[in-house]
Amino acid sequence: MRRAALLAIAAASAPAAAAANPADLFGFGARGAAMGGAQAAAASDGTANYYNPALLARAGDIRIDVGYQLAAPSLLVDGRDLHVDGSRGVAIDLAVPGRLGRLALAVGTAVFLPDQQLTRIRTLPPTQPRFSLYDNRPQRLLLAANVAIAIGDRLSLGGGIAYMSSAAGTVALRGVLGFPDRNDSDLDLAIDVDLRTIRYPELGAALRVLPWLDVGVTYRGGFRLVIDQAFDLRGDIGSPGRDPIVADAYFKLHSISQDQFQPAQLVAGAWARLTPRLGVAFDLGWHRWSAFENPAAHIAIELDVGEFNDLVDLPPPASLAAAHFADIAVPRLGVEWIAHAAGGRQLLLRAGYVFEPSPAPEQIGESNFIDNDKHTASLGAGVVLPHLGAEVPRPLGLDAFVALTVLAPRDHHKLSPVDPVGDYRSSGRVLSAGLMSRWRF
Amino acid sequence: MRAAAIVAALAVAGCGLGVGDSSGGSDNLPTLAAGPYARLRPAAATAAAEPWLLTATDALLRDPALLPRADGGLRVWLTIDPVGDAPPEIGYAELPGPRDAPDRVVARVVAADQPWEEGRVGAPAVVADGDRLLLFYQGGVAAPAIGRAESTDDGATWTKAAAPVLAGARAPSAAVVDGVVHLFATLSDRPGVFHAVDDGRGGFTVDPTPVVAPRPDVDGAFDRAAVADPCVLVQELATGRLHWSLWFTGFDLDPGDERAAPSVGYAASFDGTNWQRPGDVGPVLAAPATGPAVLVRQHGGLMLFSSQRNLRDAIAAAQHP
Numbered sequence: 001m002r003r004a005a006l007l008a009i010a011a012a013s014a015p016a017a018a019a020a021n022p023a024d025l026f027g028f029g030a031r032g033a034a035m036g037g038a039q040a041a042a043a044s045d046g047t048a049n050y051y052n053p054a055l056l057a058r059a060g061d062i063r064i065d066v067g068y069q070l071a072a073p074s075l076l077v078d079g080r081d082l083h084v085d086g087s088r089g090v091a092i093d094l095a096v097p098g099r100l101g102r103l104a105l106a107v108g109t110a111v112f113l114p115d116q117q118l119t120r121i122r123t124l125p126p127t128q129p130r131f132s133l134y135d136n137r138p139q140r141l142l143l144a145a146n147v148a149i150a151i152g153d154r155l156s157l158g159g160g161i162a163y164m165s166s167a168a169g170t171v172a173l174r175g176v177l178g179f180p181d182r183n184d185s186d187l188d189l190a191i192d193v194d195l196r197t198i199r200y201p202e203l204g205a206a207l208r209v210l211p212w213l214d215v216g217v218t219y220r221g222g223f224r225l226v227i228d229q230a231f232d233l234r235g236d237i238g239s240p241g242r243d244p245i246v247a248d249a250y251f252k253l254h255s256i257s258q259d260q261f262q263p264a265q266l267v268a269g270a271w272a273r274l275t276p277r278l279g280v281a282f283d284l285g286w287h288r289w290s291a292f293e294n295p296a297a298h299i300a301i302e303l304d305v306g307e308f309n310d311l312v313d314l315p316p317p318a319s320l321a322a323a324h325f326a327d328i329a330v331p332r333l334g335v336e337w338i339a340h341a342a343g344g345r346q347l348l349l350r351a352g353y354v355f356e357p358s359p360a361p362e363q364i365g366e367s368n369f370i371d372n373d374k375h376t377a378s379l380g381a382g383v384v385l386p387h388l389g390a391e392v393p394r395p396l397g398l399d400a401f402v403a404l405t406v407l408a409p410r411d412h413h414k415l416s417p418v419d420p421v422g423d424y425r426s427s428g429r430v431l432s433a434g435l436m437s438r439w440r441f
Numbered sequence: 442m443r444a445a446a447i448v449a450a451l452a453v454a455g456c457g458l459g460v461g462d463s464s465g466g467s468d469n470l471p472t473l474a475a476g477p478y479a480r481l482r483p484a485a486a487t488a489a490a491e492p493w494l495l496t497a498t499d500a501l502l503r504d505p506a507l508l509p510r511a512d513g514g515l516r517v518w519l520t521i522d523p524v525g526d527a528p529p530e531i532g533y534a535e536l537p538g539p540r541d542a543p544d545r546v547v548a549r550v551v552a553a554d555q556p557w558e559e560g561r562v563g564a565p566a567v568v569a570d571g572d573r574l575l576l577f578y579q580g581g582v583a584a585p586a587i588g589r590a591e592s593t594d595d596g597a598t599w600t601k602a603a604a605p606v607l608a609g610a611r612a613p614s615a616a617v618v619d620g621v622v623h624l625f626a627t628l629s630d631r632p633g634v635f636h637a638v639d640d641g642r643g644g645f646t647v648d649p650t651p652v653v654a655p656r657p658d659v660d661g662a663f664d665r666a667a668v669a670d671p672c673v674l675v676q677e678l679a680t681g682r683l684h685w686s687l688w689f690t691g692f693d694l695d696p697g698d699e700r701a702a703p704s705v706g707y708a709a710s711f712d713g714t715n716w717q718r719p720g721d722v723g724p725v726l727a728a729p730a731t732g733p734a735v736l737v738r739q740h741g742g743l744m745l746f747s748s749q750r751n752l753r754d755a756i757a758a759a760q761h762p
Contacts, residue, residue, distance in 0.1 A: 077469065078471055079679070080468075080739070081469060082466045082467070083465075083466060084466035085465050085466065122465075129471060411679070411680040413682065417684060418475065418707070418708070418709045420472060420473060420475045421472060422471065422684055423678040423679065423680040423682055424471045424678070424679055
């Protein structure tokens, strides 16, 4: 029975199907990422689907952006790499302008399609050290659809929803559980799993305050993926053809955990074209990490093996300590400079900086939700080509970026000397890069 | 130019820009190697007969002490208690790893030759102190005491102190912290494991408060009757703080009771003075096991211990995680 319990725990802990946000961590699109993600007022292409949907309304033509991004973390504890998985995938966005009567509007969509796994869900043991913001959050599909309207020449509003899916399911086994020879088992297996749609809102507003100054504000809803899984075994224990040792035995393991947490975010930004060639963007975001809960599994076990119940000592359900994360403010700074412009061709150089304080407290107790203050410096370049013949009559943009995030070393001092993990120092870096082509039709 | 655009588009569409797969962030997880420990499982392709590491047909092998070898192998000192009337002595062996056969078989390295030893030595504890090795060991029968020896040739030869450094004590374990030797041992006249500090005059001062003591009032405790055989390890953590770990044998019944099922417990401290034990009442290594010796490695811990194989004490290995 212990083995069955272990199997059930393993099943409930195993990756299932469904949904956090690589764009939050590494940016979306090469231009935005090169400018430190300071795009709440500065997004000028289909990446507005992520940064501020209201800016979609400023699209004068159909825009399709296709790119590829990757991030390779090297996250260390006590100087040793935990080999946290990288994130990589295709970023695609679309913005289609139109009119509804006198109203100018645009619809758009954005997708980040990871090429390792569409979405990964997992539940780690409650005390296992993990970099909470990088551990699993980038391993996710991002899918958003938006609509925007222009109100007059200066104001635009936009909003939409992003989609995810949670998982709820049961693995049921019915029949005879062989004992003492497990090969005598004769069990029917039924699996019932629902991938339930989860939606969260994205809202934005943008205002052209002055001909050279735009401001914007964006709200992205919070999100958490609930994984509800059960392992249900009912049947007789014994050998076929003989009276069962235990008739109608019952074992059920129910696990509820959460993964892929994304905090609600409110971002305000400005984009100032200080000269015809130089623009500066600044965003300040508020991220509601205080809603983050301990992601470990709440496990409940029920067991009925008749007269043998007294011989089985089930562990009491473990109580999970609160994570005690705090809300954070994230400043972002981006610069774009038109280094060369002639004959419709442009060469643009970009740079950015982000400071993201850690929402996680020093890990002094049993939990090990590791995170550090993060400094990100980014560089990028873009070219705009006026046209490439009849097939591509509109300007084509090609952008690239590279960014380095440095996790400032942080010490974690445990309160108890019998803590099995002990004190440790966390640090690391994340190198990300990407390319994006921007097509206009 | 058109071709270049198509190539660029294909490139950004992005196939094959992958980076290597990894473990999902579960490599190199930090651990103090407190436990739990599990005995090494037998493996078909290894030279060892896991979990057994060192055995002898003509002697009982007990009380291992463990240091790492420069190449990652193991250096083991232990008590050799010959079958028959010969007195116990201290032996030494080396192994490439816990699943390998010894590349230096067990051989006697220290015998009793001091009057106070009463012809018997054993229970070695070896600690590196700069370029020298310090050996603390148990000697005597009627008047057990802890002796000290020193080696400046990496253990090839040992020079003993003429007199014991701590009288009325057994089963030493030692650590050197800031140049000061700390001994942990059991005492003849009191139950528990005690901490003694080098007094700088060739002796040790014992703290009268036990580091760990039997827990007769705790239901289900593995160490209700007695505690013995301490193994202390002091690590400087990445934060710069010292951490003291202590593994020990716990007895549920009197050690002389053949029904006793000894197992290994754990306690820890940040200062060597104030000690805590885990909240549960169980051991970190299940019975039967005595005389733990632990080596903390990069990804966990290796514990050697004594247990009976074919009715004779031998040295076995367990690992964490």
